[in-house]
Amino acid sequence: MSEIKSLQIIGSKSFGGAERWFQRFSLELDKLGHPTEIGVRRGSELDGNHWASLSCHPLGMRTVWDPLSKHEVKQLIKQRQPQIVQTYMGRATRLTHLPKQSGAVHIARLGGYYKVDGYRHADAWIGNTKGICDYLIDAGFSSQRVFHIYNFAELPEPGAAPAGLKAELGIPEDAWVLMTPGRFVPFKGHRYLLDALARLPEAIAGRPVWQVILGDGPLKQDLHQQAEQLNINRRIVWTGWQLNPDAYYRLADLIVFPSTNAEPFGNVIIEAWGYNKPLVTSASMGAREVMQHGQDGLLFECENSTSLATYLEQALKDEGLRRSMADRGLQRARQEFAKEPIMQAYLELYSKLLRGR
Structure with a gap:
């Protein structure tokens, strides 16, 4: 599979389970040889030394409607020219609108039953449960553009807790x-x-x-x-x-x-x-x-x-x-829930969507 350049954007203020998943996924994508850059909310807990060799772009993301933040995201996409722009949750998704003729595909990834109106402008949607995918389809999203992929589990080496x-x-x-x-x-x-x-x-x-x-x-x-x-x-x-x-x-x-x-x-x-x-x-x-x-x-x-x-x-x-x-x-x-097949599912989906542009 040829390399796929992506920009992964999240607007969270603090680290939690969803943000740890974003971190693991982005690092793994880059590790597999697919150039990955990330956009995070400026001044948030994610705006720090958490990303190894990944390029991290702090963004305003002040509110879900702020035109200056929306412009900043659009300029980043123009500058970095990713093939895939994947956004997480409402703030990042609402602020992400691809520049005309960017050639990129915007995927909104949902890990919850969010209000759907701020997601409709994306090109495709990933739900991390079947229930979320059904929710989107019931809300009028095209079943041909809604995809289900679970999160992967970490499989650490066996071992005990640190002594003491x-x-x-x-x-x-x-x-x-x-x-x-x-x-x-x-x-x-x-x-x-x-x-x-x-x-x-x-x-x-x-x-x-x-x-x-x-x-x-x-x-x-x-x-x-x-x-x-x-x-x-x-x-x-x-x-x-x-x-x-x-x-x-x-x-x-x-x-x-x-x-x-x-x-x-x-x-x-x-x-x-x-x-x-x-x-x-x-x-x-x-x-x-x-x-x-x-x-x-x-x-x-x-x-x-x-x-x-x-x-x-x-x-x-x-x-x-x-x-x-x-x-x-x-x-x-x-x-x-192993890492390899789930990462493969993401990459196959990326390739499919890019072929269908």
């Missing part, structure tokens, strides 16, 4: 470690996680239960106050947002993902599988699409802390269940 990490975090050596990554925003469901922790015994199967939470965001103060009021804060480690959560995945005995039904996919699911870790997650839209309850994870009712507590206790008491779910998840990560 438990002690460094103040966690007893014999403790169970539950781990939850995610920004502190309402649809990530952290308040239901905290309620569930308060319902759990402090020790299960003779081992104390501790929770590690990786994240930051607007609900930080509210969540800390809730943990204090529930008298569980002494068994929680708040690490802040982690650009590289590898050590924490390795440390975990169980990954917990408590999002509300508004969660469109959840990279945490396939990350847990890739790390060969058992998973308890809410039955959100994305989880229901990809998971099989009792086989590759346990699905609890969204926004139901009692249900979550029940499944957490079940998983911690049953070693065989944890092992079987983790092994089945790893198998699925390798077979259905």
Whole structure:
């Protein structure tokens, strides 16, 4: 396949799961020999040293309608002359309008059920779940220009957490470690996680239960106050947002993902599988699409802390269940969410769209 030059644009202010995916995808695309440049929001957390050898272009992206920002994006496209311009989420997509006769193809990639009006001007659309693709088609988008490609899972080499990490975090050596990554925003469901922790015994199967939470965001103060009021804060480690959560995945005995039904996919699911870790997650839209309850994870009712507590206790008491779910998840990560076939799907789509210009 001949090389394909692309410009990947995102307008996020902060790092989260979607932004980590953007980073992994862009770096991998360039690694495969396809020249890749990125555009990020000027002054954001992404406007920094996160991109190895990739050319990073800070852009204003002040609002979704700002004409100066729109002009800046158009000028960048004129200057860099990419073949593919792929935008992520609303801000970047609304501000991206290809210059006349640019010869490029504009692909809008959606990882959520966003308001569709700001996406219609793109040439094609990628949904990272089948549900999102159906949503676009139901909204009148051409089924011939809507494409489904899942995110890929990381498949790290097997290994334990760094020696001494438990002690460094103040966690007893014999403790169970539950781990939850995610920004502190309402649809990530952290308040239901905290309620569930308060319902759990402090020790299960003779081992104390501790929770590690990786994240930051607007609900930080509210969540800390809730943990204090529930008298569980002494068994929680708040690490802040982690650009590289590898050590924490390795440390975990169980990954917990408590999002509300508004969660469109959840990279945490396939990350847990890739790390060969058992998973308890809410039955959100994305989880229901990809998971099989009792086989590759346990699905609890969204926004139901009692249900979550029940499944957490079940998983911690049953070693065989944890092992079987983790092994089945790893198998699925390798077979259905591996990096190579998903990157190949993107490149084949790029080639198809460029041939059809």
